[in-house]
Amino acid sequence: TTVGSITKVSSKSIEARPQSSALESLQGQVPGLQVYTSSGDPGTQQSIRLHGIGSLTASNTPLYILDGVAVEARTILAMNPNDIESINVLKDASATSIYGSRAANGVIYVTSKRGSTGNAVIKVRGQYGVSSMADKSFHNAMMSTDQLLSFWEETGMRSAAYIENLKNTLKKNGITQADGSLHNFRWIDYMQKDDRPSWQADLSISGGSKNSTYYVSAGAYDEQGTAPGTYFKRYTLRSNTDSRVTNWFRFGTNIQLTLDKRQTNPNYATNATGGGLSFLRAPYYSPYDKDGNEPDIIPGTSWANPYYYMDTHKDEYKRYGINVNAYAEIQPIQNLKIKS
Numbered sequence: 001t002t003v004g005s006i007t008k009v010s011s012k013s014i015e016a017r018p019q020s021s022a023l024e025s026l027q028g029q030v031p032g033l034q035v036y037t038s039s040g041d042p043g044t045q046q047s048i049r050l051h052g053i054g055s056l057t058a059s060n061t062p063l064y065i066l067d068g069v070a071v072e073a074r075t076i077l078a079m080n081p082n083d084i085e086s087i088n089v090l091k092d093a094s095a096t097s098i099y100g101s102r103a104a105n106g107v108i109y110v111t112s113k114r115g116s117t118g119n120a121v122i123k124v125r126g127q128y129g130v131s132s133m134a135d136k137s138f139h140n141a142m143m144s145t146d147q148l149l150s151f152w153e154e155t156g157m158r159s160a161a162y163i164e165n166l167k168n169t170l171k172k173n174g175i176t177q178a179d180g181s182l183h184n185f186r187w188i189d190y191m192q193k194d195d196r197p198s199w200q201a202d203l204s205i206s207g208g209s210k211n212s213t214y215y216v217s218a219g220a221y222d223e224q225g226t227a228p229g230t231y232f233k234r235y236t237l238r239s240n241t242d243s244r245v246t247n248w249f250r251f252g253t254n255i256q257l258t259l260d261k262r263q264t265n266p267n268y269a270t271n272a273t274g275g276g277l278s279f280l281r282a283p284y285y286s287p288y289d290k291d292g293n294e295p296d297i298i299p300g301t302s303w304a305n306p307y308y309y310m311d312t313h314k315d316e317y318k319r320y321g322i323n324v325n326a327y328a329e330i331q332p333i334q335n336l337k338i339k340s
Contacts (some may be wrong), residue, residue, distance in 0.1 A: 005092035007031065011113070014081050015125075020198075020223055020232055021046060022081040022110070023073070030089045042198075042223040043232030043262040045077055050091060050106035062106040063099055067254045069325045070102070076110060078258040078321045080219035080236040082125060082202050085113045112254060114240050115206040115213035125202040131226055132194040139188040145283045146184070166284075174290050175300040183286040188279040190287060191228065191306060198223035212243040227265045229310030234260040251328045258321035265310055273303075 007030045014025045023046045027035040034049040053060050064071050066079075088109040090096045096103035143151060149166075152158035170182060177183055204217035221234040235258065242252035273281050287298050287305050296308045329339040 005090065005095045007089045007091070009087045009089070011082075011085050014084050014087070019081065020221060020234070021077045022079060022084050022087065023048060023076055023108075025081065026087065026089070026108075032091065033089060039264075040225070041227065041230050041232075041262075041264050042225045043077075043234075043260065045073060048073070048108065050089070060105055062108050063096075063102045065099075065107060065109045066323070067110070067112055067325060068327065071323065074319075075256075075321065075323055076108070078234065078236070078260055078319070079110075079112075079256065080202065080217065080221070080234075080238065082200075082204070082219065083112050083217055083236070083238050083256075085111045087111075112238065112240055112256075113204075113206070113215050113217075114242060115208045115215040117208045117210060117213060120205055120207035123202070123204045123206075125200075127200045129198050130195045131198060131223075132196070133192055133226060136188065139186075139279050142186075142188075142279060143283070144184050145182050148283065170284060170300065173300055175285065176290055177286075178290050178292070182284045185283050185286040187281045187283070191278040193226050193228075196224040196226050208242075211245075212241065214242075215240040225265075228306045229265050229314075230263055232260065232262045234258065248331045249329070251326065253326045254324070256321070256323040258323075259318065260321075261316065261318050263314065263316040265306070265315070278306075 009026060009029050013029060014022050019025060020043055023035060026033055026048075032051045034052070035046050037044040037046050048062055049060055050062055061073065064073055064076055066075060088107075088111070090103070090107035090109060096107050099107055149158075149163050153160055153163055167182065170176060171180065175183070198221075200219065200221045202217065202219040204215065206213075206215040208214055215238070217236070217238045219234075219236045221232075223232045225231055237255075237257040239255045240252070242250065244250040281303075285298060285300055287294050289295060289299050294305055294307070296305055297303065298305055327339055329337055331337050
């Protein structure tokens with residue numbers, strides 16, 4: 001819903017999208033908001049821009065508020081999206097004025113779920129999905145070995161003698177299939193895997209009495225990337241409590257514990273034939289030798305096998321997060337509340 005310059009995204013819209021970050025669920029739901037990443041690796045932090053780029057030298061990042069407290073974007077990425085009640089995007093000066101100059105690029109206000117009075121409610125949720133490249137039509141149009149060698153000869157890029165010598169060298173060095181014919185290898189299928197799994201499991205318990213409410217949850221998320229060796233895993237614990245001591249005094253706490261693990265493929269991310277441009281590699285080379293084995297070095301080249309490279313050059317990190325805040329609220333007279 002949109003009221004003035006404030007756009008609200010509800011929990012139903014967030015839960016319906018099986019994504020690693022709640023920020024991804026904002027894509028296409030908030031006018032003027034751009035959500036994008038610099039790579040397709042799992043767990044990549046999103047860049048958020050509201051109404052475009054406002055400065056060439058200063059920050060263009062919105063101010064993030066979680067349950068009333070300013071946090072970094074990474075804290076929102078580490079959250080379980082199913083723990084979020086709503087996200088409000090504040091866009092113009094009147095809506096963001098309370099936060100001063102920090103809100104020059106807009107405000108993303110995140111509210112986590114809380115309990116309600118009544119019997120305990122237990123929710124169990126599971127999601128599963130797969131990821132693949134959206135479009136391989138370009139890669140499918142790449143030449144086969146026979147087409148490439150014929151193209152070289154017909155266009156004069158390589159002489160017939162050069163091509164014949166290449167064939168003899170490949171066969172002499174055993175860079176062939178088991179039957180002795182040249183490889184016709186599709187590198188894109190080797191370097192970019194389809195149907196990579198992702199899943200999420202959540203358990204939450206909420207409830208409360210007349211004077212106190214609680215919301216407790218635990219979640220796990222696992223996403224395998226399409227590039228060799230890439231993944232993102234996240235584990236979360238959250239506890240939100242609210243208590244009313246008297247008719248004029250109440251307090252509460254919000255506690256979030258997170259662990260996320262991420263591995264990227266630095267070799268694959270580069271614009272080189274050893275990485276993101278691997279589909280340009282000659283099809284007469286293959287990571288397999290004629291016996292079907294995968295040596296550490298691709299036969300006939302100086303290229304390291306990407307899976308061997310990932311095993312020996314791990315680019316993995318673990319990030320632990322603790323986000324704790326508490327509030328106290330008094331109501332000295334009717335219609336006046338003071339909260340800190």
